[in-house]
Amino acid sequence: MTGAVLTTGRPRRGPRVPLRPALTAVGAVVGLAVLVAALPWLWDSDPAASVLRTLYPEREADPAALEALRRELDLPSNPAVGAAQWLGGLVRGDLGTSWITRGPVAPDVLGALGRSLTLSVAATLVAAVVAAVLLLPALLAGARGRTGGRGVPAGAAILAALPEIVLGSVLVLVVAVGWRLLPSSGFAGPQYLVLPALALGVPAGGLLARVLAVSVDATLDEAWVRSWRSWGSSTARMVSGVARRAVAVAVPQIALLVVGLLGAAVAVEKLFDVPGIGTTALDAVLAQDLPTVQAAVALLVLLGLGLGGLGVLVHRALLGPALAGRELAAGVEVVAPRRVPRSAVAVAALLVALVVAGLPRDLAGDGGRRLAPPSWSLPFGADANGRDLFARFAHGALLTLGSAVAISAICLVVGLAVGIGARSARAGAADVLNALPPVFVGLLVAAVAGPGLLGASAAVALVGWVPLAVHARTLAAEARASGYVRAAELVGASRRRIARRHVLPAVVGPVSRHALARIPHVALALAALSFLGLGAPPDSPEWGAMLAVSQGYLERAPWTVLAPVVGLLGLAGVLASLRER
The missing domain is CATH 1.10.3720.10 (MetI-like)
Incomplete structure (x- = not known):
């Protein structure tokens, strides 16, 4: 009978809800909330002692003073109670009391x-x-x-x-x-x-x-x-x-x-x-x-x-x-091409040539050339201490780019391990972390460990592995669905052997190229944290720190911004060339 529909009498089930990834994502959000709530105890085992050092650095941390501060600021005695109280206050709209102004936050x-x-x-x-x-x-x-x-x-x-x-x-x-x-x-x-x-x-x-x-x-x-x-x-x-x-x-x-x-x-x-x-x-x-x-x-x-x-x-x-099933890719980052574009190679070569030319130059200051404008002897001019900005540009590249290469290598290893170890290609905790900009993570790390290049590198690495893990997870799922992996499973190959002999070779090449393409992105994120004062110290030649210091001299000596701008624009040019593909 044309058009007839055969039914079993049972109600049709809707699409299955991916419960496990949803629970994983919720768990990641809850864990992040608890981490924020426990910040005072991550920074110091006794927040009262931290407040006392901040407000009264010359005063000794005697028990009476600490107890008075706990009563004044309503500081709990342990992190579990403190985190629970802070989260409860957050739900009620009470964001706590400032340690500095003593008023509501x-x-x-x-x-x-x-x-x-x-x-x-x-x-x-x-x-x-x-x-x-x-x-x-x-x-x-x-x-x-x-x-x-x-x-x-x-x-x-x-x-x-x-x-x-x-x-x-x-x-x-x-x-x-x-x-x-x-x-x-x-x-x-x-x-x-x-x-x-x-x-x-x-x-x-x-x-x-x-x-x-x-x-x-x-x-x-x-x-x-x-x-x-x-x-x-x-x-x-x-x-x-x-x-x-x-x-x-x-x-x-x-x-x-x-x-x-x-x-x-x-x-x-x-x-x-x-x-x-x-x-x-x-x-x-x-x-x-x-x-x-x-x-x-x-x-x-x-x-x-x-x-x-x-x-x-x-x-x-x-x-x-x-x-509703019409979806695009979850991320906005472009995966690295199989061949690096010539424009990216040209921009990178020019940047490397400038760095090599500047490395032999003297970093010492000279009071006689303080804020000197660009010239043949000082292509980028001099800073407020009379130091050659071309030399600082070159040595800063070692900090900015060297740190970015090290961070990208760590992210590659972590991303491969997490991506290949994932059981499915569905979203989970990694996708929650992917929504966090490095600046947010940098603020958390700096709140616990204090500002510094090592902490800024850790902040970038904490989110930098996520796109690589998502990429590796997708490729690993495709490899496991292939015929040769199914054949290996049928002959009794162990999961570890399949991952080492079949899945890893299919994943490591594309994800490594992806990690290489992300080096400019990582370097720019690191420079942004240094610009904010969360990374390299102000006197460092790191490009973000140089750009932050130059802001104070824009009216008197606008050329001081030239060196870090050239470096960061060079990184942006490489990144733009890669994204064109």
């Missing part, structure tokens, strides 16, 4: 969060405009039935690789100091938002254009687009329909980009002296005010995870049940 932190959200919204608008301008030619070409203009826009990779702190420094130097069109720092009106919003939004716009370009190309290949063309729909209607569909598909990736804006905003807030939650957390770390650090980091993490979850819900709602 919530008003200052929530006010700073409002300013950061204002900046993030302005940057998101800038990113949307930049992405729309970059994607408009592809949308017009696709709406008219042409394929020549489709693909990732040429300028998107360049903009996406721009470091926010470098772009912000250039904007300050040119627009604020040179042209005097806009204020360079503060937060006293709409005009103060323009430069920081551009510094945040332009690179995000390039990355957004890359994400949406994939979605636009996939949408243009759908049957309804061909039907609309055959019906003679106008170009404007076609562009509008394709754009709406592409945005709906890419909503989870857009949410991840907004989360990334929150992380990048910490450095931009410091650069432009915006009193947002990032600078609030940073100042609290440097002042050793851990309750403020706890509140700021907790709100940043909760906001980031909330935006990521909201993106998934909006994505499913926009697509509807019939197309």
Whole structure:
């Protein structure tokens, strides 16, 4: 009987919920919350002694003074009780009491969060405009039935690789100091938002254009687009329909980009002296005010995870049940190509040549050439101590790039071990960690161990292994599903032998190339932490630390920013060349 449906009388089951990955992700979130709650005890076994050293460094930590501080600040006596009390207060909206001001943390932190959200919204608008301008030619070409203009826009990779702190420094130097069109720092009106919003939004716009370009190309290949063309729909209607569909598909990736804006905003807030939650957390770390650090980091993490979850819900709602399975890749990083592009090789060779030329130069200071401008003898000029900035640029490369290579090697080993050891290719704790920008982790590490290059390297490594593990996990799942692995299982090969002889060779090559391609990204993250004061000390030639010090001399000696900008732009150029593929 045509059209008949045979049933068994049992209700149809819906799609199975991946319970184990969901529980793993929830466990990762809970573990992160407990870690933040236990910060005072991770920093010192007795928070009262820490407060006493911070406020009264000359006073001896006698039991009576410690007990008085515990009563005044309501400090619990052990980490278990302290973490439980802090988490309970967080649920009630009580974010604790500042160790420095002795007042409640919530008003200052929530006010700073409002300013950061204002900046993030302005940057998101800038990113949307930049992405729309970059994607408009592809949308017009696709709406008219042409394929020549489709693909990732040429300028998107360049903009996406721009470091926010470098772009912000250039904007300050040119627009604020040179042209005097806009204020360079503060937060006293709409005009103060323009430069920081551009510094945040332009690179995000390039990355957004890359994400949406994939979605636009996939949408243009759908049957309804061909039907609309055959019906003679106008170009404007076609562009509008394709754009709406592409945005709906890419909503989870857009949410991840907004989360990334929150992380990048910490450095931009410091650069432009915006009193947002990032600078609030940073100042609290440097002042050793851990309750403020706890509140700021907790709100940043909760906001980031909330935006990521909201993106998934909006994505499913926009697509509807019939197309809910239409997903894009979870990450926005581009896996390394099989062959390194020539442009990346050329930029890297130029950067290496500059470093080699600068290494033999003298690092000693000379008071007679203090803040000397660039010349034949001083190609990048001299700093406030009369030191050759070209020599410092070259020696700083050893710190920035050398640390990045070491971090990438560690991340490769960890990523391979975790990815190959995973039982399935489903999301889990690693994907939760992937949503955390390195700056957030850097704040946590600095709160426990104090600022330093080793701590900044650890912070970058703590999240740097995750994309490699996700990549390795996917490749390992594909290898285990292959015929030769199934045959090995049938003849009785052990799981360890299969992993060593079959899975590892299929995974190690592509993931190693991925790790190599991420070295510029790691170096830029490390430089950002040093710029914030969480990495190398201010007197270090590390490029991020050099850029931070140069901000104080932009009006008198703008050339002091040249050396670190050249180095960081060189890294961005290599990263952009790799992303073009």
